[in-house]
Amino acid sequence: MIRRVGFYGEFSSRNPDASAPSIRDDVRFHALFDEAQILEYMSSCREIYTTVGADLDVISDDEEFVAGAGSLITDGTWVWPLELQYYIRRYHVELPEDFLAAVRAANYTPPKVSSARYVEIVDDLFGPSAFGEGANREEGRGGFFSWYLSDLTSHSWGRLLGALESAGLNTRHLLTEDVFLARTGKGGSDSLPVRDLPGMAEVLAGPGDGEFELHLWLALDTYTIVRVRRLDDTTTAVVYDIAHLQEPEREEVVAALVRVLDEFRDDCQGFVLDRTGRSSRDAWDSLVLERAWPSEPFPDSVAVDADLDALPSGSGAVTRTEYGHLAVFNRNRVDGAQA
Structure with a gap:
């Protein structure tokens, strides 16, 4: 089972779950000591689902756009929306301790993930064969x-x-x-x-x-x-x-x-x-x-x-x-x- 991080209620276009937490509750005034390394880790991981466009910053009133919002990134164990990295960089959004512990234990280096594991993740997120061979059989x-x-x-x-x-x-x-x-x-x-x-x-x-x-x-x-x-x-x-x-x-x-x-x-x-x-x-x-x-x-x-x-x-x-x-x-x- 893939673990999810950063799917907040304000990201409602990709998260219809009304019980999701608010990103505003996780905003912090100061960055973690290793925020730069954590962001480098997240940026080096694989984009497993891509959307095109840009969403407005859900916190700021200055109409800042977040490019690629809705795309999904994974390291093989965790999956997060691409825009999460923007909010960490700008608002130092707090991350779960078990996610941080895993990133630090990996020495900020994403693991190699097999093609078979990526297929499992796609199946977990979208359902079996969502983008696979069986999806295109209609004449x-x-x-x-x-x-x-x-x-x-x-x-x-x-x-x-x-x-x-x-x-x-x-x-x-x-x-x-x-x-x-x-x-x-x-x-x-x-x-x-x-x-x-x-x-x-x-x-x-x-x-x-x-x-x-x-x-x-x-x-x-x-x-x-x-x-x-x-x-x-x-x-x-x-x-x-x-x-x-x-x-x-x-x-x-x-x-x-x-x-x-x-x-x-x-x-x-x-x-x-x-x-x-x-x-x-x-x-x-x-x-x-x-x-x-x-x-x-x-x-x-x-x-x-x-x-x-x-x-x-x-x-x-x-x-x-x-x-x-x-x-x-x-x-x-x-x-x-x-x-």
Whole structure:
């Protein structure tokens, strides 16, 4: 059983338990002698669930935003919301003694956690196979992360591909250095003989019917397929398929993509993150192009222009956060968490 720390009542968007304590009761005027080491430990642990956006500081009146609020971090024994680290740093929020004792006993060095343990943690938090193989069996569905980007020239494509590589998503296979880039259309799929980033950027920015398909490698046997579709003269859909990935690799890819998206948020007209393929990926094109919410089950996260802040009927329990010029609607995932 995973142990929880820092799920306060003020974090109600991710903790519907009314009995959760208030973070204000744990605010302290002075930092612990080893607060810096504890924060370094927590920052070095693995992000096991990623949300996009920012929540307002629940204590201050100065409208300070906490980026990534709602994401979950784990060291294999404990799990906490990413924003807890912000509140420790700013308000010296008190932590349970058994958590502190474990961190100090580890000499402030996070343990190595096996992939099997991460699967157990995901099952504990979200239920068995929440993001696993059995979640995508409905015909026509599958996990995806769609970005709607504007004005993708060969220059901006070069920047984007470079940022993906810096985040650990490589355009070349890590062993063979092969590149897989193809154009798909009514006549099938044609592999394109491109060997370097400038060449890939030039191809992806060029006109043409159909869509492009590119493989990005996280490890020798782990990759995500990127599908690029030109929707109109100013909007390109860049869709990352994550249906075939298992935990923890799926969340590693999602976290890497969120880091890259953060660099391109000014060029982003919207995005949709759906880990388990609750909704059809193509249906969301209308939200960006026509400002019309599709009649689809609500995915994990949807970002739209902040001016379009009305939710469709039947969207379920969601929370609205900020992300630059975008409003992000995150579907609640963690139930019954305790501080």
